[in-house]
Amino acid sequence: MDTRAAHTAEHAFIGSLQKILKRTLSVRKVEHKDPYNIAFIRKSEVELDFEKITCAEKEVNRLILEGRKISHHSFSSLQEAKNVFPTLRANETRLENADTITVVEIENHDLSACSMEHVNNLSECIFFLVTSMSMNGSDYEIRFMIGKNAMDEAVRITEKINNICVQIGANYNTVEATIKKLSNEREQYHNRLKKLTNKLLVDIPVRTIDNQNMNLITTILHDMDWRTIQDFAGEKILKSRTIVVLVNMVDNDMASLIFARSDDINLDCAKIFEELGKDENMGRGGGKPNFINAKIIGSKSDKVVEELVNRSIKFTSS
Structure with a gap:
């Protein structure tokens, strides 16, 4: 990769953003990673x-196609450079001790103080492509490519879009609308699933252990909404003398497990589950003494629930 061309393209890009935003931008740093x-x-x-x-x-x-020229101007200080070019963009902290300030000018487009090397004409960048924008701490992280790398990536993106179109039964003109429709439908089905999950949870009969003044809430669900199950368990253990053991069966003989208890019960859920795991090869998980999440073998769900309940009753009665 030609880092001179990449850095020059970055200057042009920031210059264009400045025009759109109508303000001078501060680029904290630029990284070149082929x-x-x-x-x-x-x-x-x-x-x-x-x-x-x-x-x-x-x-x-457009500027690349026009072949905008790149010029360099040297100054003895940053202030001198600003006197000549008031709209100059500069990382002042990085340049304050520099012996010479070089201003890179893209013809009728951008002015920036920079110590790196640049090409003589934007046409040497060939093609510019932004591939992503994300947040990285307090910065926008904008990834881009130039030249042949950018062209190859554009072809890969086109191929990926076509593959997506095939998968969802759309074409280039309808793909965005189709994805939006699918997203809305998914949200509707998810909301229905959450309502169904909540109904099944609130209908669970509470088993009371009279001699210990303790309530047990246990059930095995199938393909329900896990977040709703977690929230339900969290709410239930806010009530006194409550133990919750919930399993959600999923595909491939796997299941998710919650084992939790209220703060007024002296029971280490994590330790009990760990000890059960030593006796039975049934999955793995962990958490806090009052709340654990685990992945277990689905076909062993009944036995796991039974064992956790029995061990909890035995431990709290001792």
Whole structure:
């Protein structure tokens, strides 16, 4: 990868973003990692979305096609450079002790103080492609490619879009609407699943151990909403003298388990589950003394629930 071209393209990209946002940006750093590059922009200074990124990306490629020239200007200090170029973009902390300040000018587009090497014409960048934008701490992390790497990646993206179209029964013109429809349908089905899960949970009969003044809530569910189950368990153990053992069966003979108890019961759920695991090869998990999550073998669910209940009763009665 030609880092000179990549860094020059980054200058053009930031210059385009500045025009869109109508303000000077501070690029904290730029990393060049073949085949991609990353620009870090402070989130506190600007609000970005991919629509703005795409507009800037399009302009950079237009400037590349136009073959905008790159010029260099030398100054003895950053202040001198700013006197000549008031709109100059510069990382002042990094340049404050520099003996010479070099200003890189992209013809009628951008001015930036930079000590790195650059190409002489934007056409040497060939093609510019932003592949992603994400948050990294307090920075926007914008990944981009140039030249042949960018072209190859564009082809891969097109191939991926076509594969997605085949999978969801759409074409290039309808793929976004189809995905939105599928997402809405998924949300509707998920909400129905949560309601069904909650109904099954609230209908669980509570088993009372009279001689210990203790309530047991146990059941085995099939393909229900796990988050709803977790929330239910968390709510139930807020009530006094309560133990919860819930299993959710899923595919491939696997199941998720919650074993929890209220704070007024002297019971170490994690230790009991660990000891059961030593006796039975039934899964793994862990957590706190009052609440554990585990993955267990589905076909052993009945036995696991029975053992956890029996050991809990035995431990609390001793």
